Amino acid sequence: NAGVTQTPKFQVLKTGQSMTLQCAQDMNHNSMYWYRQDPGMGLRLIYYSASEGTTDKGEVPNGYNVSRLNKREFSLRLESAAPSQTSVYFCASSEAGLGEQYFGPGTRLTVT
Amino acid sequence: SQQGEEDPQALSIQEGENATMNCSYKTSINNLQWYRQNSGRGLVHLILIRSNEREKHSGRLRVTLDTSKKSSSLLITASRAADTASYFCATLGNMLTFGGGTRLMVKP
Numbered sequence: 001n002a003g004v005t006q007t008p009k010f011q012v013l014k015t016g017q018s019m020t021l022q023c024a025q026d027m028n029h030n031s032m033y034w035y036r037q038d039p040g041m042g043l044r045l046i047y048y049s050a051s052e053g054t055t056d057k058g059e060v061p062n063g064y065n066v067s068r069l070n071k072r073e074f075s076l077r078l079e080s081a082a083p084s085q086t087s088v089y090f091c092a093s094s095e096a097g098l099g100e101q102y103f104g105p106g107t108r109l110t111v112t
Numbered sequence: 113s114q115q116g117e118e119d120p121q122a123l124s125i126q127e128g129e130n131a132t133m134n135c136s137y138k139t140s141i142n143n144l145q146w147y148r149q150n151s152g153r154g155l156v157h158l159i160l161i162r163s164n165e166r167e168k169h170s171g172r173l174r175v176t177l178d179t180s181k182k183s184s185s186l187l188i189t190a191s192r193a194a195d196t197a198s199y200f201c202a203t204l205g206n207m208l209t210f211g212g213g214t215r216l217m218v219k220p
Contacts (some may be wrong), residue, residue: 004154019153033208043200045209052133059209092155098204100145100157100160101145103154103156106154
C-alpha cells in the first residue's frame, strides 16, 4: 500500500497563477484533509471532507477550493496564487473523523 | 489560532536520557494525539489518548492527560539519535488542531 500520495512534490508559481494539488489514498478512508505548514509552526487545517461528496472549511480556507473527486482523491486548488500561500501543503486521511490521521509527504509551494 | 501549545519549543538531550514534552490547550476535547515529523517529511501518528483516559503507553512512549488542567505530556524513555524530530500535540474538538511543536535533538 502506498498510503497517502501527493503530487507534485515541489512547485514554483508566479503571483496570480493557478494550480491544483493532487492527493490520493489507498486505505479506503472516509475522511480527507488539507493542511498547510509554515516555517516553525504546526499545521493549520484548510479544508476537509468528512465523507465522499462533502467538503467543509477549516481554519484558513480563504484563497483555496477543494474537490472530493471520489473516495480516494481529494484535490486542493489555488485559483490566483499569492506570496502568502508560500508554504508546505500536507494531505491526510483517516478512517473516521475521530481517529488518527495518515499524512502524505507534502508539497512544497513557493509563490513569487 | 493554535489550540495546543507545546513546551519547550526546543530540547537537546544525550542518547539514553528521557525526553519530556508538554502540551497545553484551551477548550474541551474528544481526544489528544501526538505526532512526530522528521525534517522535510510528513507527520507520523504516535499515540492517541481519549478524554476519559489519564495515561497511555506505547513502547518507549508514555502519554498523560489531565483534563482539569487542560494539559498533556509525552515522555520518551531511553532516547535514541533516531528520535531526533519535531513532536506535535493535536487536540480533537470539532477538528484536529495542532500546536507549534517541540524540536527534539538527541545527541549520540
